[in-house]
Amino acid sequence: MSPPAESVFASLPHMERGVAKVLGGDPKGNNFLYTNGKSVIIRNIENPAIADVYTEHPHQVIVAKYAPSGFYIASGDVSGKIRIWDTTQKEHLLKYEYQPFGGKIKDIAWTEDSKRVAVVGEGREKFGAVFLWDSGSSVGEIVGHSKIINSVDIKQTRPYRLVTGSDDNCTTFLEGPPFKFKCTISVSLELLFCVVLVSVSVQIFLYEGKTGEKLGSLGGEKAHDGGIYAVSWSPDSTQLISASGDKTVKLWDVGSGTAVTTFNLGSDVLDQQLGCLWQKNHLLSVSLSGYINYLDRSNPDRPLRTIKGHTKSIQCLTVHKTDGRSSIYSASHDGHINILQSISAHYWDSESGENEGFVGKGHSNLVSRMTPAEAHPLRVCVCVCVCVSASDVVKMDMQPKCVSVGPGGLAVTVCDAAVRLQDGKVRLYSVQGNTLKDDGKVLEVQGPVTDMSYSPDGAFLAVTDEKKVISVFTVADGYTEKSEFYGHHAKVVCLSWSPDNERFATGGMDMMVYVWTVSDPDKRIKIPDAHRLHHVSGLAWLNPNTLVTTSHDACVKQWNLKN
CATH class of the missing domain: 2.130.10.10 (YVTN repeat-like/Quinoprotein amine dehydrogenase)
Known part of the structure; x- marks a missing residue:
């Protein structure tokens, strides 16, 4: 049995300049989520060091949203696939997978009873779909747009209303279920980035949730000095926050239509704000750098904390x-x-x-x-x-x-x-001042060398190669070969010695990590799919029983090997 990951220090959101980033929150207010590459990252909002990573999408994931019940998450990728999976079990078992259209999915919304899902994006024949979560049966048709739909939301009280925002500068309202087109409102702005019964670009427009009637705008003709990429409502629906490319987040009082607080997040281009989330008492925003900011209403010029x-x-x-x-x-x-x-x-x-x-x-x-x-x-x-x-x-x-x-x-x-050659040989050199002298000593291994390391006490030299073999040499005996270690199914790419000199770990292209005991080649700990999507790119030890691994998934994991 492989040891569990004791801690996961998750990657930040993958960000693109000028592209809004959707942050999702669970209905109980305990977690928030976002995407990076093929992963969906779930983090505890009180202690973001507690994280979970979902890695079952074969393509880059764009958006993920909790069902209002909290039991499921729907996530969509660039191929147009929607996966609906369980949140209550560590394995996150897949419930259903659908392909509502062929093309990038940009946003997802659920009805309040967790029975219907709306998805929008860059479809080839259509830009949106709405269906039953457990059968995929259509419950309406999202029409009224001539270009990519960037955002979708559903009113969370009956009668349901579905609203979309598109590159065609329009907001469309639908009634249902089954959802049918009601009206289109032309906003006459460069681009609509998001809608949550408000529509935004450099202005924030408010609409009556049932009829779609335009009620007004927040902040007049210019709510921000730059494009507005996201908004998020307070739990009581009396306030909302907006995130902008002008490097600020604003807190708005909806009744008066004025900004109560302006949060200044910096002056660098990487401080542009591309996403936000109001979750219980927490106000979050995400910068172009990927940093996640916990905003402080009592000190708007300095976040309470920043997740890096x-x-x-x-x-x-x-x-x-x-x-x-x-x-x-x-x-x-x-x-x-x-x-x-x-x-x-x-x-x-x-x-x-x-x-x-x-x-x-x-x-x-x-x-x-x-x-x-x-x-x-x-x-x-x-x-x-x-x-x-x-x-x-x-x-x-x-x-x-x-x-x-x-x-x-x-x-x-x-x-x-020269020291690590492709001929399967290791050459030894003496250090003399600031120069190296070839000792004429050559060690033979099975294939081209991929990594090597001395044990901390200098007693052993371990060498990995492309033939999936790890060779350990005893230094005191003139570098005689002590043992060979086998187990990887693909090229071994990295190794690291434990501080007590008794064990070493190796990572391979097979996405496996092995922990070997020097004195007994048959005694080993196997960690399959240590990072699942990619091979381990780095290994290091905190202590004799704690191994740390990294990978191309941008996550750092810590493994307890004591058992």
Whole structure:
């Protein structure tokens, strides 16, 4: 039996400039959700370090919404598939899958009885559909638009009303069920990003929920100085928040039509606000950077908290300990480096799971390897080799592939070249000052080398190769081969030694992680589908019984191996 994931530090939402991001909330107000790649991320709103990841879509997921009952979630992807799955079990069993149209699904809405689902998007023959959740039978027809429908919502009291907003600058109202076209209202704006019985672009229009009659607008002709990408109602329907490309979120009093509070989220382009959610007493917004902001009504210029992390694939990680405290460093494909702190050498900060990014000018591209040094908290290797503050930069003639730091802070970087060759041989070098001397010692392995690492005490050298074999050599015996380890079904890509030198972990293209015991090759722990969608890109140990893994799903996972 594989060990459970003790903690999941989830990815942030995948964001695109100028594209609204839908945040969903469960009806009890305990969780919120969003999408990144092929994953749906569910996070506890009080403690967002508690997260769950749904990974069953074969294509990129765009939107996910809870049923009002809270028992199911409907999620839609770029292929036009809708999956309706269970929320009460860890396995999230699939209940139904439908394809209402062929093309990207952009929004989803449920009726209040959780029996009907409306979906809209970039269909080829039609832009929307509404059907029974448990049979897929149509309960109306969404018509009245000539272009892509961006948003849909359903009035949550009878008689039901369905409203849509489209690229054709129109809002359409339908009555039902079965839902039938009632009227179209031309807004005469560049684009309608969302509707929840209000329609928005640079203005926010209010409509009577039953008749579709236009009641007025919030803030007059210009509610924000930029495009408005999302709105979300308060639980009592007397207020709403709006998120804008002008880098602000505004809190509106619907009765007076005025902005009560303006939340200023920054001045950088990445501070544009593309999504928002009012969940119980929490006001959330999501920035173009992917950061999720908990807004503070008493201090609108500073969020109560900001959830940070990665939005793109994590390439590598390492663990560094200072003053008895462990930090996990992870680096992603976009060049961002984040630090996830733990309160001790054993566990993540279970109260917050907070992390911080490095400041200063860092990398502009893929970070391929990181390693800690005694003199510096961290040295990173990519197109250049930098320290944590990016104050030391070493230009390289070729792209660095890996880096290692020895005593005294001496760093050795490999660039497309010689130590790890494609001929299945490992060559040993002596370090003499600032130069390397070929010792003439060659170790034979089964295939092209993919990774290698000395045990912390220097007693063993482990080497992985493309032939799915892990070879361990004993240093004191002149690098004689001690054991070979087999089990992976595809190329092994990374390895990491435990701090006690007794075990090491490997990750393969088969999406498996194995934990091996040096003294007994037959004793192993198998973690299948550690990240499900992708192979493990990085391994590191917090302590002898706690392994951390990363992957291209942009998530960090921590595994308890004590049992």
